[in-house]
Amino acid sequence: MIERDFIPADKACFEKLEAKFSAVFEPKTIDEICRHGHLKTYVADKILVDIGSSIKYMPVVLSGSIKVMTEDGNGNELLLYYLESGETCAVTLNCCTVEKKSTVRALTETESEILLVPVEKIEEWMIKYQSWRRYILGSYNQRLNEMVSAIDNIVFHSLEKRLIRYLREKVALKKNSVLVISHQDIADDLYTTRVSISRLMRKLEANKLIEQQRNRIAVLEEEKHEA
């Protein structure tokens, strides 16, 4: 147990955060985060913020996962990224300074426990805590890197490779080798059509990389099949 010169305001919350962030934040910072944040649990497929809605909180994911997406001028949906345990939404951060309206939609992928941090605290803590500063900048960097690798993926890899990677990442994310998802949903995430996905899924199935039933895909162990 860590020595402290204070009593945590909310013991349950403190311990939950400490378990996740002890390497990132000092106890004092964690305590402050607990004191101002709201801990909530959401069911799967719940829209947390939508495009155009005003943003009052920055979400920090404690468990589960969040899908963050946006729309372009033509109404096309663009998958930005998934937030996993310990992560926060970089795009939301801008709202603490400039924009007040969300440009993104965020929804839970699975049941998720989220800590809601009031936006006005974001900047305050950036002045006060080095650890918080680095957490925020680190988030931005992570997202930038993810975007770069998304572009890399799209332009240098075939749809088939992207599909396999997508399925495996999803399995890792959900910690379950059986995915409950439709071909159409996959197609949307990969910016392609249902027919193309069905065609490739058939092929993956023939190659024993997956097994599938309606709305249900079992991703089989990856042996060294790749080049």
Place this chain on the structure above:
Amino acid sequence: MIERDFIPADKACFEKLEAKFSAVFEPKTIDEICRHGHLKTYVADKILVDIGSSIKYMPVVLSGSIKVMTEDGNGNELLLYYLESGETCAVTLNCCTVEKKSTVRALTETESEILLVPVEKIEEWMIKYQSWRRYILGSYNQRLNEMVSAIDNIVFHSLEKRLIRYLREKVALKKNSVLVISHQDIADDLYTTRVSISRLMRKLEANKLIEQQRNRIAVLEEEKHEA
């Protein structure tokens, strides 16, 4: 002239920055930036930082433009973005905290005047100046948005549309409707092949959207040709 309770350490630098950033930074901040930054002018096509090199300065572009790129695991080049006047390199920012080695290559596109800010000042000023904090977070946001629109562009638009947009953006960037560039360079930036670009350039030329000679492309006025 703005009232001040101090004498700028470097009058020439101060006035140059004030002309560009008077709406962004207070005079006091500008003065401090001048005092610690180094003003340099580089010729075109000069590599400022390369992948793997250690980063000591964050560049702020005063004039000209910088191309920022990276490489993926397979040695493929990925164009990240262009820095224009007033902008800074978000990716470099991470180096002030975590990484010390650059993951990107930055090179001048045209002759450019750059202010080099020592990395250790980045964090210091984030604590001291709200304007600096917002400038930094704003940079990140701008880059994230650009990445998103790059993805959008790639997945929802034909190569032909991307090519036209690329040429027009380049013209706006360089403030010159005649571009000195080879088909191969364009192909690299758009992640395609020289042959495809040549093919499309022929078509654009037939449609009177451009005129070209070896290494030289004149982008003609855009009238309402688009859908």
Place this chain on the structure above:
DNA sequence: TTCATTGTGTATCGTATGTTACACACTTAC
């Protein structure tokens, strides 16, 4: 039960783009 909704398999076809190959003009170095 019946019906509507949703998810999937499959065929047919068009086309944009990548691949490879070669000719040839321009530029620069020698």
Place this chain on the structure above:
DNA sequence: GTAAGTGTGTAACATACGATACACAATGAA
């Protein structure tokens, strides 16, 4: 001058993917 390097045009071909259409199974509501 010649030669090497670089930039461009063009043809022939392969192919991945998108578009469209239709059949049919599974699901769930009435």
